[in-house]
Amino acid sequence: MQKEIEITIAPEQVGNPEAILVQLAKALNVKANTIKHHQVLKRSIDARSRRGVVYRLQVRAYINEDAPAQEKPASYPKVKDTKRVIIVGAGPAGLFAALQCIENGLKPIVVERGKDVKQRRRDLAAINKQGLVNTESNYCYGEGGAGTYSDGKLYTRSNKRGDINKVLQIFVAHGAEEDILIDARPHIGTNKLPQIITAIRETILQAGGEVLFDAKLTDLILANGRVKGIVVNRDQELLADSVILATGHSARDIYELLNHKNILIEAKPFALGVRIEHPQQIIDSAQYHCEVRSEFLPPAYYSMVEQVKARGVFSFCMCPGGIIAPCATGLDEIVVNGWSPSKRNNPFANSGTVVQVTLDDVQGYDPLRMLNFQSEIERLAFEAGGGNLVAPAQRMVDFVENRLSISLPKNSYLPGTKSVMLDNILPDFVASSLKAALPLFGKKMRGYYTNEAILVGIESRTSSPVRIPRDKENYQHPQVKGLYPCAEGAGYAGGIVSAAIDGINCANAIVNNSSS
Structure with missing residues (x-):
């Protein structure tokens, strides 16, 4: 007999099959020795309770039934002489x-x-x-x-x-x-x-x-x-x-x-903004309700979204323990993105934080008009950085309160950052939407709205500006x-x-x- 059930388990036990078996038997109200095999189908972290972080496991139990035979990997036919x-x-x-x-x-x-x-x-x-x-x-x-x-x-x-x-x-x-x-x-x-x-x-x-x-x-x-x-x-x-x-x-x-x-x-809407980086410890503390993240938990991630005057502002491609990377494909442009190694063990957390750009924001009938708009912002960012892929940047609170950052925090962007007023690069509707949304994000997640966070421009390749x-x-x-x-x-x-x-x-x- 097979049964599927959800169980919770402490982070330090999530990799222990015996501990999972004990919890599974208890949840199913059967003896552990009757469960001949169990298979974890889905695994997620639940950090909603301030009493502690747990893993939620969706598990299939095989009660008085042997484990199924493992499927063989797919084999591919030879196609050298085919269409x-x-x-x-x-x-x-x-x-x-x-x-x-x-x-x-x-x-x-x-x-x-x-x-x-x-x-x-x-x-x-x-x-x-x-x-x-x-x-x-x-x-x-x-x-x-x-x-x-x-x-x-x-x-x-x-x-x-x-x-x-x-x-x-x-x-x-x-x-x-x-x-x-x-x-x-x-x-x-x-x-x-x-x-x-x-x-x-x-x-x-x-x-x-x-x-x-x-x-x-x-x-x-x-x-x-x-x-x-x-x-x-x-x-x-x-x-x-x-x-x-x-x-x-x-x-x-x-x-x-x-x-x-x-x-x-056809011209297509896309999203435009910046990549925001925090010390990973700030995100861990806020999401896991702790001072120091447990060694049994991965670096925490977040997802943010807010409507500002009917315009969406949202986080995108969040990279716990990650690095901000220079992703320009042409000369004289700045484009940033983010990535993480498998262990996500770098000291910073970054995420694209972007604003919807609609077809009405860029007037005309040229199918390449959104692409040209995107390109122009990337060129402005390059000029503001001064060359060599140095990226324009500003501390978060300074940006919202319209101050040039006297200094910039240590960050992961290797070509280097330069303190600028990002308002001079971002379109007015993008800058104003970000300024309205970031304090609201801070109300949703403790510690998010801080001058320890750096905004690095420009996050522009969220999706294609052409269909x-x-x-x-x-x-x-x-x-x-x-x-x-x-x-x-x-x-x-x-x-x-x-x-x-x-x-x-x-x-x-x-x-x-x-x-x-």
């Missing part, structure tokens, strides 16, 4: 689209403008230490996409879009810890993702797929309203009847290419058959898991469309 699908971009959408193509008996050819994960490290070192941006190899461009070197958070609300568990299982099969299958907020960590991404690439190659690096899409080959292939690096043609466009939300040249070829694209339209049923662009706009760059996903799911869905749509 080809070109996938542009080797981020999570592109890689998972490639795996699904193989599962469907199609040969994926993945083209990536950047370098493989190992080679990217040199360019990231140059960004952090020298403020030098390689416009084709950086935190956003390269194997694994932005997620590889910017955290690896797997939390998503995309339950209705596809099989989240399938995505997580594939990560585990390629080297991720099994904890991601049960944690409420699964996380791999930037230090572990490169090896996992490399293993996924090897699976694609062993099945007969191809992965090409330093291969930048420079044109689409079209005929009679259909895609026939792509041009790489201006001189190499790759032919296929299906092209999945999974280029990510920072590949601005792709939007410009589509617009130049009169292929429909590449597609049919809801067949996933193809309405004007170009065989062209499949995919994931974040097309405006249809946000984050590693949702992008991976969208890649899988596009690969399945190719099969469905060819059989209909």
